Amino acid sequence: MCGITGIFCDHPADMGGQIVKMTDSLVHRGPDDFGYIALDPVSNTFPIFHELHKTPSGAHSLFFGHRRLSIIDISGTKQPLANEDKSVWVIFNGEIYNYGELGKMLAAKGHTLREKGDTEVLVHLWEEYGAAMSEHLVGMFAFAVYDSKKNSLFLARDRFGEKPLYYFEKDGRFFFASELQAFFHLDEFDANDVNELAIAQYFRYGFIPGPNTAYKNVFSLGPGQTLLKKNGNSEHRCYWKPSVNGEVRNPDFKKIEELIDESVRLRLRSDVPLGAFLSGGIDSGLITASMSRQLDRPVSTFTISTDKNSWQDESEAAKLTASHLKTFHREIKVEPDFVGVSEKLARHYGQPFADHSSVLTYYVSRETRKYVKVALTGDGGDELFGGYGSYLNLPLYQLLGGIPYPFKKFLAGILRHIPISPSPGRTGFSEALLSAFSLPEKGENTASLFHRSRRDSIFQSNFKEKIREASQSELNLFTKYFNEASSDDPVDRWMEVDQRLYLCYDILAKLDIASMSVSLECRSPFLDHRLANFANSISAKTKLRNGQSKYILRQLAREQLPAGLASLPKKGFSMPLAEWIRGELKDWMCSLIFDDSRSWEQYLKPDAARKIWDDHLAGRADHHGRLWQIAAFSMWCKSSNCNT
Numbered sequence: 001m002c003g004i005t006g007i008f009c010d011h012p013a014d015m016g017g018q019i020v021k022m023t024d025s026l027v028h029r030g031p032d033d034f035g036y037i038a039l040d041p042v043s044n045t046f047p048i049f050h051e052l053h054k055t056p057s058g059a060h061s062l063f064f065g066h067r068r069l070s071i072i073d074i075s076g077t078k079q080p081l082a083n084e085d086k087s088v089w090v091i092f093n094g095e096i097y098n099y100g101e102l103g104k105m106l107a108a109k110g111h112t113l114r115e116k117g118d119t120e121v122l123v124h125l126w127e128e129y130g131a132a133m134s135e136h137l138v139g140m141f142a143f144a145v146y147d148s149k150k151n152s153l154f155l156a157r158d159r160f161g162e163k164p165l166y167y168f169e170k171d172g173r174f175f176f177a178s179e180l181q182a183f184f185h186l187d188e189f190d191a192n193d194v195n196e197l198a199i200a201q202y203f204r205y206g207f208i209p210g211p212n213t214a215y216k217n218v219f220s221l222g223p224g225q226t227l228l229k230k231n232g233n234s235e236h237r238c239y240w241k242p243s244v245n246g247e248v249r250n251p252d253f254k255k256i257e258e259l260i261d262e263s264v265r266l267r268l269r270s271d272v273p274l275g276a277f278l279s280g281g282i283d284s285g286l287i288t289a290s291m292s293r294q295l296d297r298p299v300s301t302f303t304i305s306t307d308k309n310s311w312q313d314e315s316e317a318a319k320l321t322a323s324h325l326k327t328f329h330r331e332i333k334v335e336p337d338f339v340g341v342s343e344k345l346a347r348h349y350g351q352p353f354a355d356h357s358s359v360l361t362y363y364v365s366r367e368t369r370k371y372v373k374v375a376l377t378g379d380g381g382d383e384l385f386g387g388y389g390s391y392l393n394l395p396l397y398q399l400l401g402g403i404p405y406p407f408k409k410f411l412a413g414i415l416r417h418i419p420i421s422p423s424p425g426r427t428g429f430s431e432a433l434l435s436a437f438s439l440p441e442k443g444e445n446t447a448s449l450f451h452r453s454r455r456d457s458i459f460q461s462n463f464k465e466k467i468r469e470a471s472q473s474e475l476n477l478f479t480k481y482f483n484e485a486s487s488d489d490p491v492d493r494w495m496e497v498d499q500r501l502y503l504c505y506d507i508l509a510k511l512d513i514a515s516m517s518v519s520l521e522c523r524s525p526f527l528d529h530r531l532a533n534f535a536n537s538i539s540a541k542t543k544l545r546n547g548q549s550k551y552i553l554r555q556l557a558r559e560q561l562p563a564g565l566a567s568l569p570k571k572g573f574s575m576p577l578a579e580w581i582r583g584e585l586k587d588w589m590c591s592l593i594f595d596d597s598r599s600w601e602q603y604l605k606p607d608a609a610r611k612i613w614d615d616h617l618a619g620r621a622d623h624h625g626r627l628w629q630i631a632a633f634s635m636w637c638k639s640s641n642c643n644t
Contacts (some may be wrong), residue, residue, distance in 0.1 A: 001021070001032050002029055002030040002066060002067055002068050002069055002079070002091075002093045002094075002178075003028075003029030003066070003093060003177075003178040003179065003182075004066055004067075004068040004091040004092065004142065004143070004144060004165075004176075004177065004178050005019060005023045005026065005028030005064070005065040005066075005091075005175075005176070005177045005178070005182050005206040005517075006019075006062070006063060006064050006065065006091065006144050006153070006174075006175070006176045006177075007019055007022075007062070007063040007173060007174070007175050008058070008061070008062055008063075008146075008153045008173070008174040008229055009061050009062070009172060009173050009174075010172035010173070010232060011061075011172060012040065012059035012060050012061050013059050013060070013173065014057070014058060014059045014060075014575030015038075015060070015063050015173070016036070016038060016055045016056035016057050016058070016063065017055065018063075018185070018186060019036055019038075019056065019063040019064070019065045020036065020055050020065065020184060021185040021186075022065055022175075022177055022182040022183070022186070022234035022324065023036065023066065023067055023182075025179070025181055025182045025184070025185060026067045026177070026178055026179060026182055027067055027181070028348075028491055028516060028517050028518070028519055029067050029069065029093070029178060029516045030066070030067025030068040030069045030518070030519075031067070031069065031519050032068050032069055032070040032074075032209045033055065033067075033068040033070065033078065034053065034065075034066060034067050034068065035064075035065075035068075035078055035079050035080055036053075036054070036056050036063070036064065036065050036066070036080075037056065037062075037063070037064045037080040037089060037163060038056035038057075038058070038060035038062065038063050038064075039060060039061065039062040039063075039064075039089060039146060039148055040060050040061045040062070040148070041061060041148055041149075041151035042148055042149060042151075044426025058090050061151065061368075062079040062089075062146050062148075062153065064089060064091045064144065064146070064345035065078055065091070066079040066091045068314055068376060069373070069519055069521060070271075070272070071095065071270055071272055071373060071374060071521055072095070072099075072116075072117045072118055072269065072270065072271050073115060073116040073117030073118075073271065074271050074272065075396070076115050076116055076117060077115040077116065077117030077118075077119050077120065079091050079092065080120060081115070081119050081123065082122060082123065082254040083123040084112055084123065085129065086142070086148075086203075086210075087133045087147065087148050087149050088123045088126055088127060088146070088147050088148070089123070089145070089146045089148075090119060090122045090123050090126075090143060090144065090145050090146075091143065091144050091146075092119045092122060092141065092143040092414060093141065093143065093163050093165075093178050094139055094140045094141035094142060094158065094162070094163045095118060095139050095141070095267075095269075095443055095521070095523065096119075096121060096137055096138070096139040097118075097139045097266035097267060097269060097528075098137070098138040098139070098140060098266065099118035099121050099139075100118075100163070100269075102121045102125065102136065102137075103120075103121055106121060106124045106125070106128065107619075108335055109128060110607055111124040111127070111128070113545065117532075118139075121142055122145060123145065125137075126147065126154065129451060131154060131226060131228055131235075131237065131556070132239070132494045134156045134226055134239050134240075134341060135239050135240070136465070137158075138266065138528065138529070138530075139158060140158045140160075140162035140163050140523070140524075140527070141156065141157070141158045141163055142155075142156070142157050142163040142164060142165035142178065142221070142383050142611055143155070143156055144157070144176065146574045150230065151230065151231075152228060152229065152230040152361070153174070153228070153229040153230075154226065154227070154228050154229075155167070155221055155226060155227040155228075155229075156221075156225075156226045156227075157221045157222065157223055157224070157226075158223065158224070159223060159224045159241075159242075159527075159529045159532075160223050160224075160242075160380070160499070160503060160504060160508065160527045160529075160532075161210075161222070161223030161503075161504035161505075161508055162176070162508050162512065162524065162527060163225075163512065163513075164178055164179065164220065164509065164512055165177075165178065165217055165220070165221040166178075166179070166180050166183070166213065166218060166219065166220055166221070166350075167218070167221065168183065168188075168189070168215070168217050168218040168219065169217070170188040170217070170233075171188065173188065173228055173561065174596075175188070175189075175250075175366060179348060179350055179513075180213060180214075180215075180218070180349070180350025180351055180401070181347055181348065181350045181640075183218065183294065183341045183350075184350075184640060184641070185366075187217075189215075190215075191215065191640045191641055193215055193217070194215065194216065195212055195213065195214055195215055195216045195218075196292075196463070196466055196467075196475065196603075197212060197467070197470050197475060198212040198213060198214050198215075198351075199296065199352070199603055200463070200467045200470070200475060201215065201475065201477070202351075202352045202354070202629070202633070203449075203450045203455070203459075203603070203604075203629060204354075204444060204446075204449070204450060204455070205380075205446070205449070205478075205501075205502075205505075205507070206353065206354035206355060206446070206449055206625070206629060207352075207353055207354065207355065207505045207506045207509065208351055208353075208505065209477050209501055209504075209505045210223075210504070210505060211220050212474075213350075213351055214350075214351035214636070215351070216350060222238070223241075223500070224238055224239055224240040224241050225237065225238050225239070225503050226239060228474040236632055240365055240529065241500065242496055242500060242532060242536055243486040243496070243501040243533075243536060244485065244486060244490065244492040244493070244495045244496040244499070244536040244539070244551055245486045245487050245536065245537060246487050246489050246491075246536075246538065246539040246540050247537055247539070248537045248538045248539060249539045249541065249542055250542070251534075251537075251538045251542060251552065252520070253555060253556065254288075255534065256531075256535070256552060256556070257535065257556060259528070259530060259531040259534055259557075260286065260287075260290055260375065260525065260526075260531060261290050261293065261294065262528075262530075262531075263525040263526070263528035263530075263531050264287060264290040264291055264294065264376065264525045265294055265612070266295060266528070267523040268291065268295065268527050270373075270374050272372070272373040272374060273300070273371070273372040273373060273374070274372050274373070274375065274376070275299065275300030275301060275302055275368060275371065275372040275374070275375050275376075275520075276288045276291060276299055276300070276301050276302070276327075276375055276376045276377070277301075277302055277303075277304050277364055277375050277376070277377045277378070278301035278302060278318045278321060278322060278327070278329070279303065279314045279317075279318055279367065279378070280316065280317025280318045280320075280565070280568070281314065281317075281378065281568075282381075282550070282553050282554060282556075282557040282561060282565060282566060283378030283379075283380075283381030283387070283526070283553065284377065284378035285321045285325075285378075285552075285557060285560075285561045285565065286378070286381075286553060286556055286557060286560060286561070287376050287377070287378050287525055287526075288301055288321065288322075288325055288327060288376075289325055289560040290525070291376065291560060292325045292327065293327070298327050298328040299325065299327045299328065300321050300327070300328045300330070300371060301318070301325075301329045301330070302329075302330050302332065302364060302367060302368040302371070302375065303315050303318040303319075303322075303329070303330070303331050303332070303364070304331075304332050304333075304334050304360070304363050304364045305331055305332070305334075305632045306333065306334060306335070306336065317565065317568065318331070319331065320562045320563060320565065321561055323562075324561060324562040324590075330367075330371065332364075332367040334363050334367065336359060336360075336363055336575075338359055338575070338585070339585070339588055340429070341359045341362050341363070342356070342359060342632075342635060343638075343639070344362075344517070344639075345359070345362060345514060346360055346632065346635035346636050347639035347640070348513045348516075348517050348641040349509070349513055349636070350636075350640065351636055351640075352629075352632055352633045352636045353405040353509065353510075353513075353632060353636075354449075354625075354628055354629045354632045354633075355506055355510050355576070356575065356628055357510070357579055358513070358514050358550045359575070360511055360536065360575070361511060361514035362514040362517065362518070363513065363518045365444055365514050365517075365518050365522070366518045366520075368520060369518045369519060369520040370494065372520075373519075373520065373521060374520075374521045374523060375515075375520060375521070375522050375523070376522075376523050376524070376525060377511065377522050377523065377524050378524075378526065379507055379508065379522075379524040379526065379527070380478070380503065380524050380526030380527040380532070381509060381526045381550070381553060382550070383495060383498045383499045383502070383503045383507075384495075384499070384526055384531075384532055384535040384536065385535060385543055385550045385552050385553050386491070386495065386543035386544050386549050386551075386554070387549050387550045387553075388498070388549065389549070390494065390545075390547060391491050391494060391495065391540070391544055391549060392544060392547065394439065394491055394494065396436075397436055397437070397439065397442045398438055398439060398490075399439070400432075400436030401436050401437040401438035401441070401442060403433075403436070403438070403439060408433050408434055408436070409434065409453065412430035412431075412433050412434045413430075414454070414459060415428070415429045415430040415433065427621065428621060431447045431448070431451070431621075432447050432569075434447075434451060434452070434453040434454075435447040435451035435452070435453075437452075439482065439490050439494075440463075440478060440479045440482035440483065440493070440497075441479065443478035443479065443494070444476055444478050444479060444495060446625075448624075448625035448626070449625050449626060449629060450626055450629065452551060454626065457605075457608055458604050458605055458608040458609060458612070459603065459604065459605070460601075460603055462601060462602075462604055463602065463603045463604075477501060478497055478501060479499050481496065481497040481501060482494070482496075482497050485497065489539070489540050491543075491544065492539075492540050493541070495536075496536075499532075499536075508524075508534070511524075515521075520637040528537045538552065554566040556565070576626065577624045578616070578622050578624035581616060581617075581624055582616065582617055582619070586617070589627065589631050590613070592631050592634050592635070593609070593613070593627070593630050593631055593634055594606075594609075594610070594613075596634070597609075599633065599634050599638075600630055600633050600634065601639035604630065609630060612626055612627065613627060
């Protein structure tokens with residue numbers, strides 16, 4: 001697991017200082033080692049292996065930078081890494097889990113592999129398969145390959161987007177990096193050149209979906225996509241995307257268990273200590289159970305908890321699972337600094353990101369990192385096997401969505417005057433009604449965020465006008481992906497969208513940034529594409545039975561986990577943010593949002609924002625999701641020196 005940076009120039013330039021600054025900004029992603037290289041077509045004037053730790057000097061066409069977190073072949077496999085004649089070079093972030101099998105295949109084809117790690121297979125796969133090389137990989141990855149004979153640069157990202165990769169181009173120079181903050185040091189990068197379409201998407205979804213970023217002409221390489229730069233041209237290719245077709249109604253449960261075990265087996269490959277995040281849920285429990293079956297020692301498991309009664313954590317359920325599986329369990333009490341961690345993570349994200357549960361992911365990662373370098377997680381189980389309440393609620397969405405919008409607004413106005421106190425973390429009846437639309441429009445309107453009615457009331461007029469002028473297929477990505485989905489079943493379609501949109505740009509972005517900020521590698525066995533392909537072939541009616549989500553995994557859990565755990569509703573570790581905004585966070589958030597409103601007032605009306613603040617503090621409504629979107633936006637502007 002690492003951080004990568006690169007600069008590819010149409011004409012040779014002296015960019016050694018810039019590549020070092022970019023790479024140094026990612027030291028948290030790779031504190032164990034670093035390396036740089038500068039190259040030119042064919043001549044390779046600076047490909048000296050023992051110079052990796054020196055700043056490249058002089059004008060060159062290609063610059064690579066690398067920060068390493070050593071997991072496999074700790075003392076070897078230095079990066080940037082080359083093939084035998086140093087004509088092909090690679091920098092790599094992630095893990096290739098099937099590198100052993102690939103190495104044997106490549107050796108049989110005549111390639112010479114000198115290292116014991118997983119990186120070297122990439123240069124030889126490029127030699128063997130070119131731009132089709134990604135299809136042979138099992139893993140999580142973002143990498144760059146430079147071929148000096150062709151003077152070409154090839155970028156690739158894993159199928160679900162577990163590892164990030166950003167890029168932009170200006171004045172004949174192409175820049176890429178694992179995190180957006182690596183660009184903040186470049187003269188070519190302008191943090192104030194804001195992408196208003198991406199901002200509109202942020203205030204809709206709570207995150208910015210690729211290929212857009214918060215900055216104009218800066219993009220995220222999509223999951224399952226590659227980019228080839230050659231002769232001044234760019235060739236994008238999608239080599240994989242999830243297809244939820246739901247054709248199998250009676251799946252082989254034993255095969256599912258075997259696929260999970262195989263996925264876990266590959267992700268146990270490590271030359272450093274590893275463990276598992278263990279919540280009280282069945283996803284992490286099943287991953288831990290598989291680890292326990294395959295290791296000859298107790299699995300190290302980690303859960304965080306607090307002594308605060310207002311918090312909802314899963315530490316008690318996690319203890320039951322740990323005891324049942326006989327793991328070496330650590331329940332770590334933390335006293336979270338919500339403000340400090342939120343501000344720290346804002347710079348790592350490099351753009352607005354409103355999932356405040358990232359604070360919890362940070363803490364479990366930080367505490368786990370004190371004991372191990374690698375942790376397996378249960379991420380992906382909900383999206384693949386139907387774990388979200390939205391999948392069960394689609395008939396209700398359809399029913400309420402059929403009510404004409406003007407009449408919904410009228411009913412919502414009446415409901416607002418009914419004396420029902422909103423609970424922290426839950427929206428009122430009026431918000432649920434106003435955000436209800438027929439599919440797929442419902443996916444563009446989340447009750448706790450800025451749904452259509454809230455957007456109408458708070459967006460500035462000129463901002464709304466610019467949004468109307470934008471391409472609706474580019475703006476409304478949920479709708480676009482829903483209409484492109486493989487199945488006719490609405491639940492299958494919704495799951496496919498979640499795998500392409502929410503999973504990549506919220507769940508996995510949160511996991512990558514929070515864990516890598518403390519130099520912890522996280523591996524998600526459910527996201528092995530072979531397991532995902534099988535899960536996506538199973539019908540929604542099999543995944544959702546008797547009004548209960550995740551039926552298949554619950555059945556496996558009944559055999560492998562403590563009695564009763566499989567029947568528990570999805571809960572999760574949550575923070576009482578709605579209460580905090582009315583209490584201990586009030587002064588900080590008020591200052592953050594309103595003392596310098598220049599960052600957001602060109603998008604949102606200050607009087608409308610002040611009203612939702614006042615209504616929340618008075619207990620007339622629960623606006624914590626919307627207020628946190630504004631707060632996270634303000635933190636991004638401060639962290640990136642953006643003066644929008």
